[in-house]
Amino acid sequence: MTTGSAHPDLPHPDAAHLLDVPHHDGSRLFVPAGTPAPGDVVPARVRVPKGAGVRDVWLRTVLDGEPRMTRARRDGGDAHEDWYAADVVVHHPVTSYRFFLDVPGGYRWLDGRGVHDREVPDAASFRMTTHAPAPAWLTEGLAYQVFPDRFARSRAADDREPPSWAVPAAWDDEPAGTGPLAGTQLFGGDLDGVVDHLDHIQALGVRTLYLTPVFPGRSNHRYDASTFDHVDPLLGGDAAYARLAHAVHARGMRLMGDVTTNHTGDGHEWFARALADPSSPEHAMYLWAGSGPDVVAVPGRPGYVGWLGHGSLPKLDWSADETWRRMITGEDAVVARYLREPFALDGWRVDVANMTGRYGAADRARAVARALRERVVGERPDGALVAEHFHDASADLAGDGWHANMNYAGFTRPAWSWLVPEGSLVPFLDLPTGVPRRPGGAMVAAMREFASAVPWQVTAAQWNMLGSHDTPRLRTLVGSRELVEVAAALLFTYPGAPVVFAGDEVGATGTNGEHGRTTMAWDQAAGGGPRWDAATLDAYRSLSALRASSRALREGGLRWAAVRDDAVAYLRETPDERVLVVLARAPWAGVQLPAHLLAPGAQPERLFGDVALTATAGGLYVSGEGPGTGVWRLA
Structure with missing residues (x-):
């Protein structure tokens, strides 16, 4: 439906x-x-619409x-617009710049958050940045993302005896969301089970398969190696x-692969020797303290530091030095060994990257990241390194260490808070509250804030997610197939690399990270069923194929075109392509965009969605249906 009474040919009240508004970003339209x-001297271009009243531009x-x-x-x-260019002398490894806009009666600053009529930091x-970007394949x-225990069982899994710590579960059992069972419930998925279902993965348009840890542990998640x-x-094996x-x-x-550089399990062979012999090389590899945050007591001697105080x-x-040698620098170091045959991993996602090397006054996190990158790229020149960091990772993302981050702060949290229904009780990640419902302006402001704090090459490679093995499921959060589709359209059209946790594409549910680690209902794939939403799968496949077919969606810059409480619109642009994306969480008033976005005599090419776009002499009128999506290529 279309809300409001405005005729498409006439300006709408909203x-x-x-x-x-003047615009610049780090994409190819603006920076070579x-x-x-x-x-090097690099020209930086800025686009200045005629209506902005800008008389002159300085860098x-x-x-x-x-x-x-x-x-x-x-x-x-x-x-309709003027373009300016100014030369940036790349004098530092990371050289910052912004634009001074001379306007009548004063001036404005243009930076990554937008245009400001005040002083800004x-x-x-x-x-x-002089640091090389992420390898092209990453984006x-x-x-x-596959959680191996819950994806698929091969026939060989039936012959394996569960270990003593495990509580065997049937494939259709509900995962435990809390308590000891959350870590010990074993469904028996294995690696050959993943091989058996590579057709499903490839049909989804997957280019990168990421598995959570495969090392032995004493839990189903295996982060306790x-x-x-x-x-x-x-x-x-x-x-x-x-x-x-x-x-x-x-x-x-x-x-x-997935490796934890912050901790091991308490059952790790290194830690066993560290406990048994304080003079051993392994003892020096762990943090010991008499008291303090997260210290785990050891009878008769100083305690050890556990991740968030967990003794395991x-x-x-x-x-x-021994930690560096065994994890990174040694000939047979952990991160190097699995990059070689017969595994030849293409890179690592690093667990708890934000805490690695940080304790009290010590902060070696960035040094660890730089050394990891040097070793990964040394073993595989096109290898990738992605960090896990749930909050503000900007201080760790200068471009010299992690290629990218799991973008919870700059994408997941803002998207959730826009898409969630009012009064949700779904927990908001690590905050003691449910996910709040916020207007589109709050989502966009948060996304711009976090994107502006890192180089564009990092923004363009960030792992954007609507959920992971550590979060509630998207379908549970938003409550409907229609809003799942809106969320997926945002995921596949926003700058960065889209990441999907296995099961989201078929409507998996779960109220928290552990409860959301559901098994894949392969027995329902052919005929559908309560745990296999074929319509949602079709939408994911279509959006994935759309992104693969569009250079603008893979590489283009981002210009916000309209921001309302219940809808947002943006342009993704390269020198040879312009794509308009409209996302609505509910019915809204619609918007009229400038006619010059479309070449004279041309018509928009609908690529995805059901929102209406009408080209008239007065402009492009986007109708107010919702929930809904619309993606068009504009000639």
Whole structure:
């Protein structure tokens, strides 16, 4: 339905758009492709609509701690907008800059958060970096997260005896959401089970398969590794991991592993020797303390530091040379060994990256990240390194360490708070509250804030998610198939790499991370069923194929076109393509966008969704249906 009474040819009372605001981002329209070297001079372009009232443009950089101003030159334009360009001297590994806009009666600043009529700090300035970006494959297509115990069982799984810590479960049992059973319930998924269902993964358009840990542990999640020397026999062992890697690579996909650099399990062979012999090399690898946060008591001697105080997860000490040698720098170090044949992993997702190397006054986190990247790229020049970091990761994302981050703060949280129904009791990740319902403006402000704090090359590679093995399920959060589709359209059209937790594409449910670790209902795949939503799967497949077909959606910049409480619209643009995306969580008033977005005589090409777009002499009128989506290519 269309709300309101405005005729499509006439301005609507709520028709104001955001496309008359000067704009710059780090995409190819504004900054040349490639990684600059120290000392390079790189032109940075800015687009200035005629209606913005800008008389002149200057570039402000900060070199050696002192601001410098450079007047921009005209660099093209048309009847609707002017383009300016100014040269950025790449004097630092990360060189920041913003634009000074001369307007009648004063001036404005343009930075990553937008245009401001006040003084602003440098935190949101644009950034050019000499650090190489993430490998191109990381953002080429969908990344798909598999929790091995819950994805699929091969026939061989029936012959394996469960370990003493495990409580066997039937495949259709409901996962425990709390209590000891949440970590010990074993469904028996294995690596050959993943191989058996690679057709499903490939049909979804997956380019990167990411598995949570495969090392032995004393839990179903395996983040409490007992060794890094081999793959858990419960999953099929080293041979099964090699079979999976070869099968994935044979289909032209990539395989990423999951490693914990912050801690091991208390059953780890290193920690056993550390406890038994205080003079051992392993003892120096762990953090010991008499008291303090997260200290776990040990009778008769100093205690050890556990992750968040959990005794099962002793924390590694990165002041010890032995920790560096075994994890990163040694010839057979953990992160290097699995990048080689027969596994040939294409990179690592690093668990608890935000805490690695940090304890009290010690902070070696960025040094660890840089060393990890050097080793990964040294073993595999196109290897990737992605961090887990639930909150503000900007201080760790200068581009010299992690290629990208799991973007909970800059994507998941804002998207959830826009899409969730009023009064939700679904927990908001680590906050002591349910997810609050917020207007579109709050979502966009948060996304811009976090994106502005890192270089564009990092924003363009961030792992954007609507859920993971540590969160409630998307379907439970939003409550309807229609809103799942709106959320998925946001995921596949926003800058960065879309990441889907296995099961979201078929409507899996779950109230928290543990409860959401549901098994895949493969027995319902052919005919549908309560645990296999074929319509949702079709939408995910269509959106994944759409992103693969559009350079603008994979690589383009982002211009917000309209922001309302219940709807948002944005443009993704490259030099040769412009795509308009409209997302509505509920019926709204619609919006009229400038006619010059479309070439004279051309018509919009609908790519996805059901929201109506009408091209008239007065502009492009987007109707107010909702919930709904619309994606169009504009000639």
